[in-house]
Amino acid sequence: MTAEATLTRFREYMVGPSRFITLLSCFELGLVDALRDSGPQTAQQLADVAGVTPDAVQQLLHLMVKDDFVTYDEAAETYTLGGLADIAGADLNRVLSISTMIKVLMLRQGYYMTESVRAGKPVGLKEFYGFDGNVYDAATVHAELRESWGKAMDTYTAHIDPWFFENVEIPEGARVLDLAGNTGLGAILTHKLKGSPGLHVTTFDLPKKEQDALRNFREHGIEDRCGFIGGDVFQGVPSGFTVVMIKHFLDMFDKNEVFAILKGVNSAVEIGSLVHILVPVYPENVKDSYGVDFFPAFFLGCAMGKGGPQKLSTYRTWLADCGFEVTNAIAQNPADMPPDSWAAQAILSARKVR
Amino acid sequence: MTAEATLTRFREYMVGPSRFITLLSCFELGLVDALRDSGPQTAQQLADVAGVTPDAVQQLLHLMVKDDFVTYDEAAETYTLGGLADIAGADLNRVLSISTMIKVLMLRQGYYMTESVRAGKPVGLKEFYGFDGNVYDAATVHAELRESWGKAMDTYTAHIDPWFFENVEIPEGARVLDLAGNTGLGAILTHKLKGSPGLHVTTFDLPKKEQDALRNFREHGIEDRCGFIGGDVFQGVPSGFTVVMIKHFLDMFDKNEVFAILKGVNSAVEIGSLVHILVPVYPENVKDSYGVDFFPAFFLGCAMGKGGPQKLSTYRTWLADCGFEVTNAIAQNPADMPPDSWAAQAILSARKVR
Numbered sequence: 192m193t194a195e196a197t198l199t200r201f202r203e204y205m206v207g208p209s210r211f212i213t214l215l216s217c218f219e220l221g222l223v224d225a226l227r228d229s230g231p232q233t234a235q236q237l238a239d240v241a242g243v244t245p246d247a248v249q250q251l252l253h254l255m256v257k258d259d260f261v262t263y264d265e266a267a268e269t270y271t272l273g274g275l276a277d278i279a280g281a282d283l284n285r286v287l288s289i290s291t292m293i294k295v296l297m298l299r300q301g302y303y304m305t306e307s308v309r310a311g312k313p314v315g316l317k318e319f320y321g322f323d324g325n326v327y328d329a330a331t332v333h334a335e336l337r338e339s340w341g342k343a344m345d346t347y348t349a350h351i352d353p354w355f356f357e358n359v360e361i362p363e364g365a366r367v368l369d370l371a372g373n374t375g376l377g378a379i380l381t382h383k384l385k386g387s388p389g390l391h392v393t394t395f396d397l398p399k400k401e402q403d404a405l406r407n408f409r410e411h412g413i414e415d416r417c418g419f420i421g422g423d424v425f426q427g428v429p430s431g432f433t434v435v436m437i438k439h440f441l442d443m444f445d446k447n448e449v450f451a452i453l454k455g456v457n458s459a460v461e462i463g464s465l466v467h468i469l470v471p472v473y474p475e476n477v478k479d480s481y482g483v484d485f486f487p488a489f490f491l492g493c494a495m496g497k498g499g500p501q502k503l504s505t506y507r508t509w510l511a512d513c514g515f516e517v518t519n520a521i522a523q524n525p526a527d528m529p530p531d532s533w534a535a536q537a538i539l540s541a542r543k544v545r
Numbered sequence: 546m547t548a549e550a551t552l553t554r555f556r557e558y559m560v561g562p563s564r565f566i567t568l569l570s571c572f573e574l575g576l577v578d579a580l581r582d583s584g585p586q587t588a589q590q591l592a593d594v595a596g597v598t599p600d601a602v603q604q605l606l607h608l609m610v611k612d613d614f615v616t617y618d619e620a621a622e623t624y625t626l627g628g629l630a631d632i633a634g635a636d637l638n639r640v641l642s643i644s645t646m647i648k649v650l651m652l653r654q655g656y657y658m659t660e661s662v663r664a665g666k667p668v669g670l671k672e673f674y675g676f677d678g679n680v681y682d683a684a685t686v687h688a689e690l691r692e693s694w695g696k697a698m699d700t701y702t703a704h705i706d707p708w709f710f711e712n713v714e715i716p717e718g719a720r721v722l723d724l725a726g727n728t729g730l731g732a733i734l735t736h737k738l739k740g741s742p743g744l745h746v747t748t749f750d751l752p753k754k755e756q757d758a759l760r761n762f763r764e765h766g767i768e769d770r771c772g773f774i775g776g777d778v779f780q781g782v783p784s785g786f787t788v789v790m791i792k793h794f795l796d797m798f799d800k801n802e803v804f805a806i807l808k809g810v811n812s813a814v815e816i817g818s819l820v821h822i823l824v825p826v827y828p829e830n831v832k833d834s835y836g837v838d839f840f841p842a843f844f845l846g847c848a849m850g851k852g853g854p855q856k857l858s859t860y861r862t863w864l865a866d867c868g869f870e871v872t873n874a875i876a877q878n879p880a881d882m883p884p885d886s887w888a889a890q891a892i893l894s895a896r897k898v899r
Contacts, residue, residue: 192613192628194636198884200612200628201640204568205647206835206887207561209842212655214558216846219659246799247662247845250853253827253837258554259546274546274554282548286555293559299653301566305573308601445600473607481560483607488563491601492570499604530552533560 208298213254215290222248223275226261231269285346286531292343295335296326297493304492312496325443326494351469351536352377352438356384358521358538359467361434364389368432370424370456371440372396375404378417381436393418395429424452428459435460438469443490443498446509453513457543464543466515471500472522472537480525481533503537515541562652567608569644576602577629580615585623639700640885646697649689650680651847658846666850679797680848705823705890706731706792710738712875712892713821715788718743722786724778724810725794726750729758732771735790747772749783778806782813789814792823797844797852800863807867811897818897820869825854826876826891834879835887857891869895 192200217223220241226232234245234252241248252270255261262273275283300307300315307314316322320336322329330336361367364387369377372394381392394404398421408414420429425448428435435456441449456466474480482500490498501509507517522537546554571577574595580586588599588606595602606624609615616627629637654661654669661668670676674690676683684690715721718741723731726748735746748758752775762768774783779802782789789810795803810820828834836854844852855863861871876891 192631194628194631194633195884197614197628197632198636198640200614201568202835202885202887204565205640205644205885206838207565208647208652208655209839209846211558211561212651212658212846213838213842214555216658216662216842220662241663243662244665244799244851246853247851250837250841250845251662253831253841257831257837260551260554274548274551277546277548278551279548282552286552286559290559293562294656297566298562298656301562302648302653304566304570308570308574308597308605309595311598445598477607477611481556483604483611484560484567485563487604487607488567488570491604492563492566497598497601499600530549531556531559533556 208301210254211290211293212298213251214260215287215294217251217255218287218290220251222251223261223272226270226272227276231264231267231271233269237270282529282531285529288339288342288346289531292339295339297489300493301488304488307493307496308491310496313493314496315493325496327443348439352380353384354523354536355438355467355469355538356380358519359385359436359540360465361385361387361390362465363387365391365434366432367392367434367436368429369394370428370435370437370452372404372436372438374400375407375417375419377436377438378404379407379411379413382411382413382416391416391418393420393429393432395420395422395424397421397423424455428455430459432460432464434465434467436467436469438467441468441470441506442486442500443495445497449509450513453510453515457514460543462543462545466510466541466543468506468510468537468539468541470506470537470539471534472503472506473500474522474535475502475504480535482535485533500534503539506537506539510539510541514543514545516544517541562655564608565644565647566652567605568614569641569648571605571609572641572644574605576605577615577626580624580626581630585618585621585625587623591624636883636885639883642693642696642700643885646693649693651843654847655842658842661847661850662845664850667847668850669847679850681797702730702793706734707738708877708890709792709821709823709892710734712873713739713790713894714819715739715741715744716819717741719745719788720786721746721788721790722783723748724782724789724791724806726758726790726792728754729761729771729773731790731792732758733761733765733767736765736767736770745770745772747774747783747786749774749776749778751775751777778809782809784813786814786818788819788821790821790823792821795822795824795860796840796854797849799851803863804867807864807869811868814897816897816899820864820895820897822860822864822891822893822895824860824891824893825888826857826860827854828876828889829856829858834889836889839887854888857893860891860893864893864895868897868899870898871895 222237225240234248237248238245256263259273260275262271303314316329320333330340375394378392378394401419401421404419408417473482486499510517519540523535576591579594588602591602592599610617613627614629616625657668670683674687684694729748732746732748755773755775758773762771827836840853873894877889
């Protein structure tokens with residue numbers, strides 16, 4: 192790459208934060224809604240709706256016009272929706288909820304990225320919320336984090352979890368352990384989507400999740416086919432299960448911790464037992480995806496101070512190193528994902544062989 | 546634009562903050578320096594230098610590899626500098642100082658962009674520094690702001706101000722007023738670059754700048770050819786000058802304030818007097834530049850809560866509306882600017898005609 196090309200690329204990086212906050216602010220101020228709800232609008236008309244100056248409206252919409260989100264009629268001095276007019280409501284809700292999550296979880300915390308990597312924990316959570324721990328735990332006590340994170344994740348898990356259950360084998364009457372199963376959603380989905388006579392699913396997570404999980408089981412009428420075991424996966428994995436599910440979890444950790452988890456599972460189950468993993472993955476050729484544009488900053492700078500996805504081939508190798516034979520490994524096809532996606536999720540199924 | 550193209554573009558916006566903080570963190574952690582100072586390095590070697598985990602090094606460098614800043618040898622599992630190897634030190638210093646300015650002034654404050662636009666002032670300064678006012682005033686009392694802003698601006702003004710003086714007419718023996726001249730740098734440069742017998746330059750700015758300005762004049766041995774007048778441009782412009790310079794100032798304000806400044810200057814000088822303006826401008830076709838990717842967020846969200854550059858043609862019109870005839874209007878040629886630049890500066894020279 193020539194120096195000129197590198198410096199040009201550097202500029203793209205430097206305008207990244209400003210582009211993001213300008214775009215999101217156009218939505219937050221109601222400029223986009225006003226353009227959708229009315230005909231062509233002048234800067235003054237939009238300013239009246241948003242309660243800001245027409246000068247600010249003009250400044251903000253320059254970028255929208257540049258990138259064809261909005262169009263500007265020079266003669267009439269009016270704005271109308273451009274590319275944004277053709278986006279379906281569900282698509283717009285998705286990108287806006289993710290954008291809000293990025294604003295709330297990442298923008299401010301990004302200031303402390305370097306300190307977070309050094310400390311191995313998200314320093315920004317301490318600075319902005321006085322919280323010592325990871326973002327998932329912080330979200331349980333800080334509504335702003337919970338709402339922005341939850342809303343963004345709901346749009347993903349709504350179609351990712353059904354895809355997971357379509358593609359994994361849960362034998363009839365299996366005894367399933369949902370590792371780091373939170374408050375029982377995975378157990379509920381297992382019964383709903385892979386139910387069979389004798390099937391029993393146990394959620395394993397920190398003891399403080401137990402009451403919520405048991406209530407969820409009762410509300411779904413499956414309390415007799417579900418259980419909860421409180422514990423810490425790094426202290427030991429409970430035994431007596433023929434299938435172990437590890438969903439939305441391995442990407443939070445570094446290699447040595449992923450190995451501790453996989454070896455813990457291996458030592459807790461019998462030869463022939465199954466493990467099903469759901470995790471985002473980087474493509475084999477790192478140049479093929481936007482995942483690396485997002486995840487390192489998210490996990491290292493904002494969520495954990497460590498962790499991040501791996502390639503599918505890396506997880507395969509790690510499973511083999513921990514005594515499992517991989518029986519199925521599939522990643523989402525980017526062609527089937529929304530054009531704004533940066534993450535392909537993968538399913539790895541394996542069987543304990545030693 | 547198709548919905549697919551719009552959503553794809555949205556993704557570019559969404560990964561903007563994470564890309565930026567990942568890139569900057571690679572520099573802050575010393576990974577780039579370590580690669581420059583040594584041969585090919587493994588993740589573990591780089592981790593030892595940076596005092597972080599090899600897992601974090603791998604995660605951070607994925608993006609550098611993706612964008613060819615750094616190269617990765619799969620077989621040897623080592624990293625070397627890619628595109629970054631060919632960037633001259635001065636170029637790298639420039640983009641890093643600007644990147645640090647973006648981190649310090651914009652990342653966290655970007656969280657309050659919408660509130661800042663509504664309030665007409667940078668809300669983030671209040672939140673993060675307890676400061677009620679604009680970023681230029683905040684920088685006089687907060688070292689972090691001053692250092693990051695000053696360092697970034699020094700790289701610009703070092704070549705912009707000489708270009709300004711090369712292109713403006715300062716008649717022999719003129720009586721020059723440097724409007725919002727801060728602590729006298731413009732006055733000093735005028736004598737240095739446009740000196741003539743009888744030339745006298747007065748710096749006009751807030752009274753609190755007077756002592757620093759007078760000391761600067763003495764240190765440059767030009768105290769007998771310089772003066773300082775304390776005041777507020779919106780309260781009135783002093784009279785008795787034949788040339789008024791307005792550098793690095795008009796872009797801070799909305800239209801009504803720019804008009805107040807230009808009309809104030811007009812009423813303070815005689816017919817035939819000159820005004821020379823230095824200001825960043827947007828290109829006539831907004832799609833031709835990166836300025837709108839940066840400035841609205843900077844001025845509205847972080848620096849002023851208002852303001853922002855205009856097109857050269859807009860400033861021409863405004864000058865005419867305020868009683869001036871434009872005699873020269875030139876903008877920097879993008880071809881002469883570093884590839885990472887997003888802002889073309891312009892010089893507008895005008896003469897009072899009514």
